[in-house]
Amino acid sequence: MFDLMPFHKGNEDVFERMLKTFNDMFNTNGLAPITGSTNSFRTDITEKDDAYYVEADLPGFSKEDITIDVNNNYLTIRAKRDQVEESKDEKGKMIRQERRYGEFVRQFYVDNIKEDEISATLDNGVLKINIPKKAKEAPSGKRIQIQ
Template sequence: MFDLMPFRRNDDVFERMMKTFNEMFDPNALAPFANANSFRTDITEKEDAYLVEAELPGFSKEDITIDVHNNELTIRAKRDQTEESKDEKHKFIRQERRYGEFVRKFYVDNIKEDEISATLDNGVLKIHIPKKTKEGPSGKRIQIQ
Protein backbone atom coordinates (compact mmCIF):
# COMPACT_ATOMS: atom_id res chain seq x y z
CA MET A 1 0.00 0.00 0.00
CA PHE A 2 0.97 3.61 -0.35
CA ASP A 3 2.30 4.76 3.01
CA LEU A 4 2.84 8.37 3.93
CA MET A 5 6.40 7.62 4.90
CA PRO A 6 8.86 6.70 3.33
CA PHE A 7 6.94 7.33 0.07
CA ARG A 8 8.05 4.17 -1.63
CA ARG A 9 6.32 1.00 -2.65
CA ASN A 10 7.50 -2.32 -1.41
CA ASP A 11 6.63 -5.17 -3.73
CA ASP A 12 7.75 -7.89 -1.33
CA VAL A 13 4.50 -9.85 -0.88
CA PHE A 14 5.65 -11.60 2.30
CA GLU A 15 6.69 -8.32 3.93
CA ARG A 16 3.34 -6.70 3.06
CA MET A 17 1.49 -9.71 4.48
CA MET A 18 3.50 -9.58 7.73
CA LYS A 19 2.92 -5.84 8.05
CA THR A 20 -0.84 -6.31 7.60
CA PHE A 21 -0.86 -9.16 10.13
CA ASN A 22 1.07 -7.12 12.71
CA GLU A 23 -1.20 -4.10 12.25
CA MET A 24 -4.18 -6.21 13.35
CA PHE A 25 -2.70 -6.41 16.86
CA ASP A 26 -1.93 -2.71 17.14
CA PRO A 27 -4.14 -1.29 19.94
CA ASN A 28 -4.75 1.85 17.88
CA ALA A 29 -5.73 -0.03 14.72
CA LEU A 30 -9.44 0.65 15.19
CA ALA A 31 -9.04 4.22 16.48
CA PRO A 32 -9.88 5.85 13.12
CA PHE A 33 -13.23 4.05 13.14
CA ALA A 34 -14.15 4.83 16.75
CA ASN A 35 -15.79 8.14 15.85
CA ALA A 36 -16.16 7.57 12.12
CA ASN A 37 -19.53 9.32 11.89
CA SER A 38 -18.86 12.00 14.47
CA PHE A 39 -17.11 15.35 14.84
CA ARG A 40 -15.38 17.24 17.65
CA THR A 41 -17.61 19.31 19.91
CA ASP A 42 -17.09 21.58 22.93
CA ILE A 43 -19.95 22.55 25.25
CA THR A 44 -19.66 25.39 27.75
CA GLU A 45 -22.19 26.55 30.31
CA LYS A 46 -22.79 30.16 31.22
CA GLU A 47 -25.18 31.50 33.82
CA ASP A 48 -27.93 32.10 31.28
CA ALA A 49 -27.06 29.83 28.33
CA TYR A 50 -25.14 26.89 26.90
CA LEU A 51 -22.72 27.30 24.00
CA VAL A 52 -22.06 24.36 21.69
CA GLU A 53 -19.08 24.67 19.32
CA ALA A 54 -18.64 21.95 16.71
CA GLU A 55 -15.80 21.59 14.21
CA LEU A 56 -17.29 21.08 10.74
CA PRO A 57 -14.62 22.13 8.24
CA GLY A 58 -15.64 21.96 4.61
CA PHE A 59 -19.38 22.07 5.31
CA SER A 60 -21.70 24.87 4.25
CA LYS A 61 -24.72 25.88 6.29
CA GLU A 62 -26.93 24.12 3.73
CA ASP A 63 -25.20 20.82 4.61
CA ILE A 64 -26.05 21.11 8.33
CA THR A 65 -29.32 20.62 10.21
CA ILE A 66 -29.95 21.28 13.90
CA ASP A 67 -33.04 19.89 15.62
CA VAL A 68 -34.35 19.91 19.19
CA HIS A 69 -36.96 17.29 20.01
CA ASN A 70 -37.87 15.65 23.35
CA ASN A 71 -34.92 17.29 25.17
CA GLU A 72 -32.47 16.04 22.54
CA LEU A 73 -30.28 18.36 20.47
CA THR A 74 -29.28 16.72 17.19
CA ILE A 75 -26.61 18.15 14.89
CA ARG A 76 -26.45 16.52 11.47
CA ALA A 77 -23.95 17.31 8.72
CA LYS A 78 -23.97 15.59 5.34
CA ARG A 79 -21.25 15.59 2.71
CA ASP A 80 -21.81 13.84 -0.60
CA GLN A 81 -18.92 12.50 -2.64
CA THR A 82 -18.29 14.77 -5.62
CA GLU A 83 -18.60 13.41 -9.14
CA GLU A 84 -14.94 14.12 -9.88
CA SER A 85 -14.01 11.87 -6.94
CA LYS A 86 -15.97 9.04 -8.54
CA ASP A 87 -14.09 9.32 -11.85
CA GLU A 88 -13.29 5.76 -12.94
CA LYS A 89 -10.29 6.83 -15.03
CA HIS A 90 -8.40 7.77 -11.89
CA LYS A 91 -8.05 5.41 -8.95
CA PHE A 92 -7.33 6.54 -5.43
CA ILE A 93 -4.00 5.58 -3.98
CA ARG A 94 -5.10 6.91 -0.60
CA GLN A 95 -8.43 8.48 0.35
CA GLU A 96 -8.58 10.14 3.76
CA ARG A 97 -11.50 12.54 3.34
CA ARG A 98 -14.79 11.14 4.59
CA TYR A 99 -18.21 11.40 3.01
CA GLY A 100 -21.67 10.64 4.28
CA GLU A 101 -23.67 11.75 7.29
CA PHE A 102 -22.12 12.84 10.57
CA VAL A 103 -24.35 13.05 13.66
CA ARG A 104 -24.02 14.14 17.29
CA LYS A 105 -26.82 14.08 19.87
CA PHE A 106 -26.92 15.75 23.27
CA TYR A 107 -29.45 15.76 26.10
CA VAL A 108 -30.65 19.27 26.89
CA ASP A 109 -33.12 20.35 29.55
CA ASN A 110 -34.65 23.62 30.80
CA ILE A 111 -33.90 25.54 27.61
CA LYS A 112 -35.78 28.13 25.59
CA GLU A 113 -36.23 26.22 22.33
CA ASP A 114 -37.66 29.24 20.50
CA GLU A 115 -34.57 31.36 21.20
CA ILE A 116 -31.83 28.97 20.03
CA SER A 117 -29.52 30.52 17.43
CA ALA A 118 -26.64 29.17 15.35
CA THR A 119 -23.82 30.53 13.19
CA LEU A 120 -21.20 28.88 11.00
CA ASP A 121 -17.87 30.66 10.59
CA ASN A 122 -14.62 29.19 9.24
CA GLY A 123 -15.81 25.61 9.76
CA VAL A 124 -16.92 26.16 13.36
CA LEU A 125 -20.62 25.82 14.13
CA LYS A 126 -21.69 27.81 17.20
CA ILE A 127 -25.06 27.14 18.78
CA HIS A 128 -26.32 29.49 21.50
CA ILE A 129 -28.94 27.80 23.70
CA PRO A 130 -30.59 30.11 26.26
CA LYS A 131 -31.65 28.56 29.57
CA LYS A 132 -35.08 28.99 31.07
CA THR A 133 -35.01 31.40 33.97
CA LYS A 134 -34.92 29.79 37.35
CA GLU A 135 -38.08 30.24 39.26
CA GLY A 136 -37.96 30.80 42.97
CA PRO A 137 -39.16 28.13 45.34
CA SER A 138 -42.78 27.45 44.68
CA GLY A 139 -45.31 27.02 47.35
CA LYS A 140 -48.56 28.29 48.67
CA ARG A 141 -49.98 28.72 52.14
CA ILE A 142 -53.38 27.15 52.55
CA GLN A 143 -55.88 28.94 54.76
CA ILE A 144 -58.06 26.79 56.96
CA GLN A 145 -61.75 27.58 56.69
Protein backbone atom coordinates (compact mmCIF):
# COMPACT_ATOMS: atom_id res chain seq x y z
CA MET A 1 0.00 0.00 0.00
CA PHE A 2 2.72 2.47 0.97
CA ASP A 3 6.28 2.37 -0.42
CA LEU A 4 9.25 3.71 1.47
CA MET A 5 10.74 6.65 -0.35
CA PRO A 6 14.15 8.16 0.43
CA PHE A 7 14.00 11.60 1.96
CA HIS A 8 15.17 14.33 -0.43
CA LYS A 9 15.56 17.99 0.22
CA GLY A 10 13.04 20.07 -1.64
CA ASN A 11 15.74 22.21 -3.21
CA GLU A 12 17.67 19.30 -4.78
CA ASP A 13 18.00 19.70 -8.52
CA VAL A 14 16.37 16.89 -10.53
CA PHE A 15 18.85 17.36 -13.37
CA GLU A 16 21.80 16.93 -10.97
CA ARG A 17 20.34 13.63 -9.73
CA MET A 18 19.87 12.38 -13.29
CA LEU A 19 23.42 13.40 -14.23
CA LYS A 20 24.84 11.71 -11.13
CA THR A 21 22.91 8.51 -11.89
CA PHE A 22 24.12 8.58 -15.50
CA ASN A 23 27.75 9.11 -14.46
CA ASP A 24 27.56 6.40 -11.79
CA MET A 25 26.30 3.94 -14.38
CA PHE A 26 29.33 4.46 -16.63
CA ASN A 27 31.93 4.95 -13.89
CA THR A 28 31.05 1.74 -12.07
CA ASN A 29 32.96 -1.28 -13.27
CA GLY A 30 32.08 -4.51 -11.54
CA LEU A 31 35.35 -6.02 -12.71
CA ALA A 32 37.59 -3.14 -11.68
CA PRO A 33 40.57 -4.04 -9.49
CA ILE A 34 40.83 -2.76 -5.96
CA THR A 35 42.12 0.78 -6.03
CA GLY A 36 45.59 1.51 -4.75
CA SER A 37 49.08 2.23 -5.89
CA THR A 38 50.07 0.05 -8.81
CA ASN A 39 53.80 -0.12 -8.05
CA SER A 40 53.78 -0.52 -4.30
CA PHE A 41 53.03 -3.06 -1.60
CA ARG A 42 51.74 -2.92 1.96
CA THR A 43 54.13 -2.69 4.90
CA ASP A 44 53.97 -2.52 8.68
CA ILE A 45 56.82 -0.87 10.57
CA THR A 46 57.34 -1.30 14.30
CA GLU A 47 59.93 0.49 16.40
CA LYS A 48 61.31 -0.99 19.61
CA ASP A 49 64.12 0.30 21.80
CA ASP A 50 66.69 -1.91 20.10
CA ALA A 51 65.45 -2.27 16.50
CA TYR A 52 63.00 -1.47 13.73
CA TYR A 53 60.87 -4.32 12.39
CA VAL A 54 59.44 -4.19 8.88
CA GLU A 55 56.85 -6.62 7.56
CA ALA A 56 55.93 -6.38 3.87
CA ASP A 57 53.25 -8.32 2.04
CA LEU A 58 54.83 -9.79 -1.09
CA PRO A 59 52.67 -12.78 -2.06
CA GLY A 60 53.85 -14.76 -5.05
CA PHE A 61 57.46 -13.52 -4.86
CA SER A 62 60.42 -15.77 -4.21
CA LYS A 63 63.46 -14.54 -2.31
CA GLU A 64 65.37 -14.39 -5.61
CA ASP A 65 62.88 -11.77 -6.84
CA ILE A 66 63.46 -9.43 -3.87
CA THR A 67 66.40 -7.12 -3.15
CA ILE A 68 66.93 -5.06 -0.01
CA ASP A 69 69.49 -2.25 0.02
CA VAL A 70 70.57 0.38 2.53
CA ASN A 71 72.14 3.45 0.99
CA ASN A 72 72.46 7.00 2.39
CA ASN A 73 70.12 6.19 5.32
CA TYR A 74 67.39 4.82 3.00
CA LEU A 75 66.18 1.24 3.15
CA THR A 76 64.93 0.21 -0.29
CA ILE A 77 62.89 -2.93 -0.90
CA ARG A 78 62.47 -4.01 -4.53
CA ALA A 79 60.43 -6.91 -5.76
CA LYS A 80 60.42 -7.72 -9.46
CA ARG A 81 57.99 -10.05 -11.19
CA ASP A 82 58.36 -10.95 -14.83
CA GLN A 83 55.28 -11.59 -16.91
CA VAL A 84 54.54 -15.24 -17.58
CA GLU A 85 52.45 -16.48 -20.48
CA GLU A 86 48.98 -17.40 -19.30
CA SER A 87 46.62 -19.89 -20.85
CA LYS A 88 43.87 -18.20 -22.80
CA ASP A 89 40.45 -19.25 -23.96
CA GLU A 90 39.92 -21.17 -27.23
CA LYS A 91 40.16 -17.94 -29.25
CA GLY A 92 43.43 -16.96 -27.58
CA LYS A 93 41.83 -14.02 -25.81
CA MET A 94 42.61 -13.17 -22.19
CA ILE A 95 39.30 -12.58 -20.44
CA ARG A 96 40.69 -10.67 -17.46
CA GLN A 97 44.18 -10.17 -16.12
CA GLU A 98 44.52 -8.75 -12.60
CA ARG A 99 47.95 -9.95 -11.61
CA ARG A 100 50.53 -7.23 -11.85
CA TYR A 101 53.96 -7.57 -13.36
CA GLY A 102 56.94 -5.29 -13.14
CA GLU A 103 58.97 -3.76 -10.33
CA PHE A 104 57.46 -2.90 -6.97
CA VAL A 105 59.47 -0.54 -4.76
CA ARG A 106 59.19 0.93 -1.26
CA GLN A 107 61.77 3.18 0.37
CA PHE A 108 62.08 4.20 4.03
CA TYR A 109 64.37 6.61 5.84
CA VAL A 110 66.34 4.89 8.60
CA ASP A 111 68.90 6.53 10.85
CA ASN A 112 71.26 5.34 13.57
CA ILE A 113 71.16 1.67 12.52
CA LYS A 114 73.66 -1.18 12.43
CA GLU A 115 73.78 -1.82 8.68
CA ASP A 116 75.94 -4.95 9.03
CA GLU A 117 73.42 -6.66 11.32
CA ILE A 118 70.24 -6.26 9.24
CA SER A 119 68.53 -9.60 8.61
CA ALA A 120 65.52 -10.62 6.51
CA THR A 121 63.31 -13.67 6.03
CA LEU A 122 60.52 -14.49 3.60
CA ASP A 123 57.77 -16.78 4.84
CA ASN A 124 54.40 -17.39 3.15
CA GLY A 125 54.61 -14.15 1.15
CA VAL A 126 55.55 -11.97 4.14
CA LEU A 127 58.99 -10.36 4.10
CA LYS A 128 60.27 -9.68 7.63
CA ILE A 129 63.25 -7.37 8.12
CA ASN A 130 65.02 -6.83 11.44
CA ILE A 131 66.99 -3.56 11.54
CA PRO A 132 69.02 -3.25 14.77
CA LYS A 133 69.62 0.24 16.11
CA LYS A 134 72.94 1.59 17.30
CA ALA A 135 73.19 2.21 21.03
CA LYS A 136 72.00 5.67 21.96
CA GLU A 137 74.76 7.93 23.06
CA ALA A 138 74.18 10.16 26.02
CA PRO A 139 73.75 13.71 24.82
CA SER A 140 77.02 15.50 25.12
CA GLY A 141 77.03 18.81 26.82
CA LYS A 142 79.32 21.28 28.37
CA ARG A 143 78.72 23.95 30.93
CA ILE A 144 80.12 27.28 29.88
CA GLN A 145 81.52 29.50 32.59
CA ILE A 146 80.74 33.15 32.36
CA GLN A 147 83.78 35.39 32.69
